[in-house]
Amino acid sequence: MNKRLQVSAGTLLLSLSLLVSACNGGSGGDNTKPEETGSTNDIVVNTTPVPEPTPLPYDAPLSGVKLETEAKARPIVVMINNYAAARPQSGLTNADVIWEVLAEGGITRLIAVFQSTNAVTDTIGPIRSIRPYLIDIGDSYSAVLAHAGASNDGYDILQHQGKPYLDEISNAGSYFWRSKERKAPHNLYSSLEKLREGADMKKYKKDVTVPAYSFSEDGAADAGEPATEISITFLMQSYKVGYAYDAVTGLYKRSIGDKPHIDLNNNEQLSGTNLVVLGARHKTLDNEGRLSVDLKSGGSAVLFQKGKAIEAEWVRSPDGMIRIVKDGKDLPFVPGKTFFHIVPNNPTFAEHVTWVQS
Secondary structure: OOHHHHHHHHHHHHHHHHHHHHHOOOOOOOOOOOOOOOOHHHOOOOOOOOOOOOOOOEEOOOOOOEEOOOOOOOOEEEEEEOOHHHOOEEOHHHOOEEEEEEOHHHOEEEEEEEOOOOOOOOEEEOEOOEOHHHHHHHHHOOOEEEEOOEOHHHHHHHHHOOOOEEEOOOOOHHHOEEOOOOOOOOOEEEEHHHHHHHHHHOOOOOOOOOOOOOEOOOOOHHHOEEOOEEEEOOOOHHHOEEEEEEOOOOEEEEEEOOEEOEEOOOOEEOEEOEEEEEEEOEEEOOOOOOEEEOOOOOEEEEEEEOOEEEEEEEEEOOOOOEEEEEOOEEOOEOOOOEEEEEEEOOOOHHHHEEEEOO
């Protein structure tokens, strides 16, 4: 046999021997089968980078929430009945800002500021009357005022100072409706769609400069102390307001009279990312208990956000807005809904707001 063939044959025999030995588990004679693996043809490696979501380009001026289109609408400020028989109210979850202020008799009224929402057909109410200091709050937003009736001095301001207002009693009744499910006067409602129609009918100016708050994702909470359970009293215990902080959502869940405060439209509990309590001088004007509230002089305030309480002051800034400051600097809000609460300074401001860390 040719020598080259002999070498090749020997090499072939050696290779076959090694192959048989490997199949038998090596020289130890272990018959355990090797673990099967998938074909490399089945492995798919996705090397396409996942794009970051494009941030929405606009901020709502009164809530700081990101929007796809710019919010340019003139604010509508609605006087909301907060009498026990009027709760739960409708439409408050759509408001950018909500104020709670004393009316006569120790009850409170809610002033809901609508600007950036697209939920224009949702029911809003029940709607009640307006007072001079409520006009003042609405004016600070360059808003159209929606209400049902007014005090005598309220009507004097509205009618003789050229205010943009929609009153169910005197000038815009067709833009409101009465619900048969509740008794008057706790059954008057409207919607942003109807109120904007009314404002157009009255030819109220649309092109106004909408004021804006300053916002930061971090807010000003690094300057505060822990506060996750908040209690606010005005005059009557039945109007005691409570908030419980949810660290997962960053929201304060609202209760009133020790019960969750619900929006009837969607059965959701009202909540906010910022809570402001400010003290102001209150004066009783008549036997009906009508009030004047000093919203010019400034005073003590507390800002709650991100589970913290920041003791501060409120001022009336040159643009007419009430702003919260500390050491002379405007405190930013966290993007989301803000609740303002105006409490009396008597006997002391501190007696109307308390907080603890739960």
